[in-house]
Amino acid sequence: MNCVEIINNLRKWAPEELQEPWDASGWQIKLADRDVTNVVVAMDVVPEVVDLAAEVGAELILTHHPFLFGGLSNVAEETTKGAMVVDLIRRGISVYSAHTNMDKAKGGVNDQWIDKLGLKNVRVLSEEDELGIIGENHMVLADLKAVFQAEGIDNVRGYGVKKEAVETIAFVGGSGADYIDEAALQGADVLITGDVKHHDGQHAAEIGLMVLDIGHFHSEKAILMAMARWVEEISGARAHVVMNSPFVFEI
Incomplete structure (x- = not known):
């Protein structure tokens, strides 16, 4: 091919x-x-x-x-x-x-997190641009931390209102701070995304939302393996996946 x-x-x-x-x-x-x-x-x-x-x-x-x-x-x-x-x-x-x-495609970036988070009754977070997802699952912070660690995500920064347990979970891959208001409006207890700024966190606190910043790269990286598997299935070519970001590092 x-x-x-x-x-x-x-x-x-x-x-x-x-x-x-x-x-x-x-x-x-x-x-x-x-x-x-x-x-x-x-x-x-x-x-x-x-x-x-x-x-x-x-x-x-x-x-x-x-x-x-x-x-x-x-x-x-x-x-x-x-x-x-x-x-x-x-x-x-x-x-x-x-x-x-x-991001929006069936089985795309956002859908990769449905199973990871065990979400039920999943719907689109923003109907206007069809980005993000929101669904239901009872999870405590330790459960969320275990999910992130299983994905190799060790450094998660929390913003807004810390909640020990959540029922309604919103997720936006990449930079999703623009959806803080939409997540709260849709009844989310937590928004999981990346690239959250200080003032985004302050706003989240004011409207009673918890926001977990797992990092832009980490929020989207699951799609790379999905694309690689798809390539090999559709074409028979060998896929070589780069599962790290060469310009993001920890000190």
Whole structure:
């Protein structure tokens, strides 16, 4: 199966028209229709990911975050991004990104957390843009902590009102602080997301919501394994997954 055939099938799973208006999902670098034997799946296109693609002889890189988000006014090889663009084209490696459309897709980013959290009666958190989920499960903080630790998430920061037990749980992958009001309006006891700021936490406290920041990368990383399994099933190519963020570290 070639690059275009794989992506056409991916579009059936996560149609590009589902993405938010500000998003840049889709082809980032589209080269000749090469037969695909190896695919690298990662959160972002960074030098380490490009190096891995070259090492394993990949013809395609699939990412969650768009590589060319915001666009490029020029490609200068002396810049990090420009050097990656040049290197990828020279090596014949295409890049495709599925971002907010994959957040919303059945089995996408948000759905990955339904089973992890044991949610029942699940519905969309924000009907307006179809982002996020909210469902029900009685859990104490120790239960939530165990779920996070099973996912390799050890550093969770809590904001707002600390609650020892919750019944209604909202989740938004990536940066979900904008949904604090919606989560509270929908009756959530807790919102699990990433990229929460100090003043977001203050606002959550004022409206009686607990917010747990598990980190942007950690909130979305489960989709990488799901995409990798999908690639291997649909195409027979080998998927190489980058399950860490090279530019996020702890000290």
